[in-house]
Amino acid sequence: MGKPKTIVDKIWRNHMVHAEEGKPDLMYIDLHLIHEVTSPQAFEGLRLSNRNVRCPDLTYATMDHNVPTKNRDVIKDDISKKQMETLRKNCKDFGITLADMFHPDQGIVHVIGPQLGLTQPGKTIVCGDSHTSTHGAFGALAFGIGTSEVEHVLATQTLWQERPKTLNVHVEGDLGTGVTAKDLILAIISKFGVRFGTGHIIEYTGEAIRNLSMEGRMTVCNMSIEAGARAGLISPDETTVEFLRDKPNVPQGEAFDAKAAEWLNLATDEGAAYDETVTIKAEEIEPQVSWGTNPGMCVPVNASTPGVSESENPDEVARALEYMGLEENQPIQSIAIDHVFIGSCTNSRITDLRKAARIVEGQSVSDGVRAIVVPGSFGTKLQAEKEGLDTIFKDAGFEWREAGCSMCLAMNDDIVPPGGRCASTSNRNFEGRQGNGARTHLVSPEMAAAAAIEGHFVDVRKFAAGVYHA
Ligand SMILES: CC(C)[C@H](C(=O)O)[C@@H](O)C(=O)O
Numbered sequence: 001m002g003k004p005k006t007i008v009d010k011i012w013r014n015h016m017v018h019a020e021e022g023k024p025d026l027m028y029i030d031l032h033l034i035h036e037v038t039s040p041q042a043f044e045g046l047r048l049s050n051r052n053v054r055c056p057d058l059t060y061a062t063m064d065h066n067v068p069t070k071n072r073d074v075i076k077d078d079i080s081k082k083q084m085e086t087l088r089k090n091c092k093d094f095g096i097t098l099a100d101m102f103h104p105d106q107g108i109v110h111v112i113g114p115q116l117g118l119t120q121p122g123k124t125i126v127c128g129d130s131h132t133s134t135h136g137a138f139g140a141l142a143f144g145i146g147t148s149e150v151e152h153v154l155a156t157q158t159l160w161q162e163r164p165k166t167l168n169v170h171v172e173g174d175l176g177t178g179v180t181a182k183d184l185i186l187a188i189i190s191k192f193g194v195r196f197g198t199g200h201i202i203e204y205t206g207e208a209i210r211n212l213s214m215e216g217r218m219t220v221c222n223m224s225i226e227a228g229a230r231a232g233l234i235s236p237d238e239t240t241v242e243f244l245r246d247k248p249n250v251p252q253g254e255a256f257d258a259k260a261a262e263w264l265n266l267a268t269d270e271g272a273a274y275d276e277t278v279t280i281k282a283e284e285i286e287p288q289v290s291w292g293t294n295p296g297m298c299v300p301v302n303a304s305t306p307g308v309s310e311s312e313n314p315d316e317v318a319r320a321l322e323y324m325g326l327e328e329n330q331p332i333q334s335i336a337i338d339h340v341f342i343g344s345c346t347n348s349r350i351t352d353l354r355k356a357a358r359i360v361e362g363q364s365v366s367d368g369v370r371a372i373v374v375p376g377s378f379g380t381k382l383q384a385e386k387e388g389l390d391t392i393f394k395d396a397g398f399e400w401r402e403a404g405c406s407m408c409l410a411m412n413d414d415i416v417p418p419g420g421r422c423a424s425t426s427n428r429n430f431e432g433r434q435g436n437g438a439r440t441h442l443v444s445p446e447m448a449a450a451a452a453i454e455g456h457f458v459d460v461r462k463f464a465a466g467v468y469h470a
């Protein structure tokens with residue numbers, strides 16, 4: 001039997017190519033995802049040193065950050081255009097599969113990996129993108145890397161990595177009705193702070209985590225980076241296996257069952273030791289709304305913005321309130337919004353869209369609110385359309401867009417204007433994130449949908465009591 005091991009111990013051991021005292025370990029990489037923003041210089045480096053891509057078949061590319069979500073072929077920004085053309089050329093020259101803008105597999109890199117079954121338990125997955133932690137939901141060891149590391153992985157299919165410590169975030173009990181995975185991760189970050197994961201790989205455990213769908217787990221793991229962690233993951237279980245069954249790129253038939261047994265064996269063993277453990281009670285979590293300029297600045301929807309003098313960091317709080325155009329001790333439900341964004345790699349999957357649509361059905365977007373829904377991938381968009389979700393959103397006055405990162409970060413045409421205020425299902429609310437002077441409030445898809453209808457934040461549990469009790 002041997003000593004009980006965590007999933008991180010097991011994946012690390014399976015991928016260590018070289019280890020030397022006092023140096024990082026050399027790790028084999030199973031899947032390298034690339035997008036148009038962080039790959040151009042890496043390919044340039046390869047060309048300059050006359051090197052090739054070592055494993056084109058373990059590399060997969062998509063376009064997501066810069067793509068227009070309407071009028072697909074009109075790319076106004078020159079840098080965006082150049083980045084996309086460069087990715088196209090690089091993939092062609094080096095033999096890498098690319099989900100180009102009009103390709104049916106196109107979408108946000110962290111949405112399509114799982115959808116295509118490229119993301120699998122036990123894999124080491126990297127991408128030049130901080131939210132690569134999303135793939136950890138499958139029990140993969142997945143983390144963001146810098147552009148010089150992208151070049152290293154392209155050239156060698158390996159990466160030097162300092163082994164992080166393990167941090168168990170244990171969620172006791174279960175979430176209440178109308179409280180989502182997004183509320184859970186926002187509550188975790190607001191309770192423990194935006195740096196609590198630094199130097200660690202978080203493993204999320206406990207009943208509430210086990211009860212989450214794969215989409216919910218992805219939402220949680222996605223934001224691990226906002227807690228400062230190197231990565232976040234969840235041990236695989238039957239939910240993981242069922243999500244992956246019949247996906248492209250996974251073994252089919254009996255071979256799938258054999259693979260699934262291997263995956264389940266990767267789960268952290270009973271009694272395995274973590275470097276650290278923190279606990280949070282799921283029953284106590286309410287729908288969250290961020291009021292400030294980092295994802296830890298969140299409060300329950302029935303609460304108010306903090307008082308400056310009572311806070312631990314009065315200067316930081318005062319500055320954030322000022323940027324956000326809010327008063328101290330202001331009730332969250334009094335905050336009026338003029339933009340709503342349902343999308344991003346945190347919350348743009350089919351279940352997110354289904355849940356938001358249930359809230360929106362038969363209602364209308366409040367006057368003066370511009371609300372957009374941006375599916376995470378072309379596949380998600382088609383599925384949603386098959387289910388008639390697009391009609392529900394459009395009838396209520398939402399815009400229904402093509403897949404991409406969109407309004408999550410202002411790298412394309414979807415921008416919140418200066419002073420604009422957005423209820424957003426994305427993961428970052430930094431100053432200027434959705435446009436210069438734009439104000440972002442992070443919420444769940446259900447809370448964003450309810451805010452769109454009411455024109456200000458409301459407790460979705462009361463707003464949609466009928467939906468929840470139906
Ligand atoms: C553009 C990219 C490098 C960036 C990231 O690494 O996360 C982006 O995806 C983001 O969410 O800020």
Ligand code: SF4
Nearest residue numbers: 131344345405408409
């Ligand atoms: S959706 Fe947002 S967070 Fe996710 S990869 Fe795109 S820009 Fe980054």
